[in-house]
Amino acid sequence: MSTSSAGRQPRPPIATASHGRARRARVPRVGAPGLGVDTTIGSEDGEPASGDARSRGKLTTRRRLLEAGALEFCEHSYFGTDTNQIARRAGLASGSFYNHFVDKFDIFIRLFIDYADRERFEVFAELACVDVDEPTALRRLATKLVAKRRTLARFRASLEMLTRTEERVVEARRMNQAKTIQRITGMPVSRVPKAVRSTIGLRFLVINAITDSLTSSRSLSFGINEADALAAVTEELRTIARLAQSAARARATRQ
Numbered sequence: 001m002s003t004s005s006a007g008r009q010p011r012p013p014i015a016t017a018s019h020g021r022a023r024r025a026r027v028p029r030v031g032a033p034g035l036g037v038d039t040t041i042g043s044e045d046g047e048p049a050s051g052d053a054r055s056r057g058k059l060t061t062r063r064r065l066l067e068a069g070a071l072e073f074c075e076h077s078y079f080g081t082d083t084n085q086i087a088r089r090a091g092l093a094s095g096s097f098y099n100h101f102v103d104k105f106d107i108f109i110r111l112f113i114d115y116a117d118r119e120r121f122e123v124f125a126e127l128a129c130v131d132v133d134e135p136t137a138l139r140r141l142a143t144k145l146v147a148k149r150r151t152l153a154r155f156r157a158s159l160e161m162l163t164r165t166e167e168r169v170v171e172a173r174r175m176n177q178a179k180t181i182q183r184i185t186g187m188p189v190s191r192v193p194k195a196v197r198s199t200i201g202l203r204f205l206v207i208n209a210i211t212d213s214l215t216s217s218r219s220l221s222f223g224i225n226e227a228d229a230l231a232a233v234t235e236e237l238r239t240i241a242r243l244a245q246s247a248a249r250a251r252a253t254r255q
Helices: 055-078 084-091 094-099 104-127 135-151 152-162 167-185 194-214 226-254
Strands: 026-031 035-038
Touching: 026 135, 026 152, 055 104, 055 152, 084 094, 084 104, 084 152, 084 167, 094 152, 104 135, 104 152, 135 152, 135 194, 135 226, 152 194, 167 194, 167 226, 194 226
Parallel strands: none
Antiparallel strands: 026 035
């Protein structure tokens, strides 16, 4: 893990809902297949003021770096990429990178947060209206999830390795889990019973383990049949859909 050289700012903490006061308009882009990119720069309304050429230029440069970083991490992994490669791929001078990100770890975490938010939105948009007793739609969603994660195999493998050594990655994944629980239950995590939090966490743990195995050689090593693995993911998605739909009905009744 490379560290910042002297004079560079330390890595900032991951932003939470309680930290920021500015409203951030999300502008997802695709820098690599399946990897969403948030190009906002934290201005008051998420976009630079009309006519502010400097802000627009900063937004464009940040977007180019995010898209280049997404491609580099997906092609070469976190450990096979450096900031010079990212800047070069973005068509920028090497030093320009540090006007927007502290180091490659900083841009990797930003990409993970954006990707996780995008995937959550897409998955729950489908689970919200799926017929849980009709397997075709759930099987299609499971297949789509595996296909997308195959394009992100090196990125996700890097994420797993960094989770073992970097507390900030653990924190980002913990925040992602909290957002997912809140999305399913419609309640802040602190109000969700521990048993429910555990059930949701286990469901996604299984989904992540199976989909990541299918995108690597591990499934072949253990003699796992892909059709059986997809069936298992489908069942986990069914359980999550039932929880989400039940919670939505309960909220509608209270209103």
